[in-house]
Amino acid sequence: MLEQTNPLDNSSADLRVFPLESARINLRVPARLDCLPVLCATVREFCATIPGLLNANDSPPNRATINAPGTTSYSNFVYSIELVLQEAASNIVRHGYQESGKGFLELAVSLPEVEDLAGAKRRAIVLELTDNALPFDPTAQLVDTPDPLNMPESGYGLYLIRKLTDHLEYSRFGSLNNLKMVKYVH
Amino acid sequence: MELDYQLTYRSGIPLIYLRGRFDAESASFVKNQLLSLVNEQQPNLVVNMQGVNFVDSLGLVALVSGMKLCRRNRGVFRLVGLQPTVRFLFEMTRLDQAFELFPTEEAAFADFARG
Numbered sequence: 369m370l371e372q373t374n375p376l377d378n379s380s381a382d383l384r385v386f387p388l389e390s391a392r393i394n395l396r397v398p399a400r401l402d403c404l405p406v407l408c409a410t411v412r413e414f415c416a417t418i419p420g421l422l423n424a425n426d427s428p429p430n431r432a433t434i435n436a437p438g439t440t441s442y443s444n445f446v447y448s449i450e451l452v453l454q455e456a457a458s459n460i461v462r463h464g465y466q467e468s469g470k471g472f473l474e475l476a477v478s479l480p481e482v483e484d485l486a487g488a489k490r491r492a493i494v495l496e497l498t499d500n501a502l503p504f505d506p507t508a509q510l511v512d513t514p515d516p517l518n519m520p521e522s523g524y525g526l527y528l529i530r531k532l533t534d535h536l537e538y539s540r541f542g543s544l545n546n547l548k549m550v551k552y553v554h
Numbered sequence: 555m556e557l558d559y560q561l562t563y564r565s566g567i568p569l570i571y572l573r574g575r576f577d578a579e580s581a582s583f584v585k586n587q588l589l590s591l592v593n594e595q596q597p598n599l600v601v602n603m604q605g606v607n608f609v610d611s612l613g614l615v616a617l618v619s620g621m622k623l624c625r626r627n628r629g630v631f632r633l634v635g636l637q638p639t640v641r642f643l644f645e646m647t648r649l650d651q652a653f654e655l656f657p658t659e660e661a662a663f664a665d666f667a668r669g
Binding site: 401402404405408440443444447450451454455458461462513514515516517519520521522524525527528531532 | 555556575577578579608610611612614615618619621622638639642643646647648649650651652
């Protein structure tokens with residue numbers, strides 16, 4: 369039986385006693401480009417304040433893991449998460465709401481254990497964006513790998529979302545869009 | 555806008571310092587600035603990115619537009635001092651193969667000074 373600790377107490381660096389399933393942030397902001405840095409900072413803080421989140425403590429030994437803060441792999445991992453969120457939210461504000469300044473963006477961040485396509489259990493960061501803008505399904509779009517010789521002047525956003533996530537899911541409930549972006553921690 | 559923009563000149567070539575977050579909010583401003591600085595008489599541009607800690611896809615597109623305009627005018631477009639995470643983004647999008655990237659201003663201006 370695992371010992372439970374207060375999820376707000378950062379003093380423990382041992383993932384075995386940290387209830388990752390309870391780690392969750394919900395945030396609702398106006399659907400404006402100047403609000404996106406707040407969303408990104410929230411996710412960055414979420415990664416930084418959970419002790420040992422990206423360490424190998426609860427990882428099977430045969431999987432690559434993200435290392436501690438300060439390392440390149442940690443920085444790139446956190447940057448990837450921020451980027452995926454920025455691109456998805458920016459699409460919603462610019463295309464979904466057509467930069468009207470009206471409407472909202474709701475972000476939920478969580479750390480569940482999920483099953484990958486092979487059925488293996490993986491710890492993942494899940495970002496969910498909900499909005500009531502025009503419907504847009506980023507999973508239904510064709511995305512090309514950028515060609516450095518051609519240097520296109522669009523299309524990088526969706527490419528990055530696809531490239532930097534392990535799983536994407538879009539659904540529409542009534543007037544609400546919900547985009548779920550999953551990235552395995554290890 | 556969480557981006558600081560400063561324009562100066564070195565060896566007669568526009569040198570832009572960007573600091574902060576180069577994203578959807580600031581990209582069109584920077585793109586317009588870059589495009590206004592390049593023409594047949596002045597086809598070169600250097601952007602110092604040492605202070606930029608975040609670039610998104612629209613930031614990238616602003617830089618691509620600047621580079622394309624320089625090339626159309628037979629000039630060069632150079633980027634200085636990408637932070638490691640920003641470089642990671644360039645590698646993800648393969649734009650590290652398209653841009654001329656330099657670690658320092660001195661290196662970026664070396665052949666301008668000679669020329």
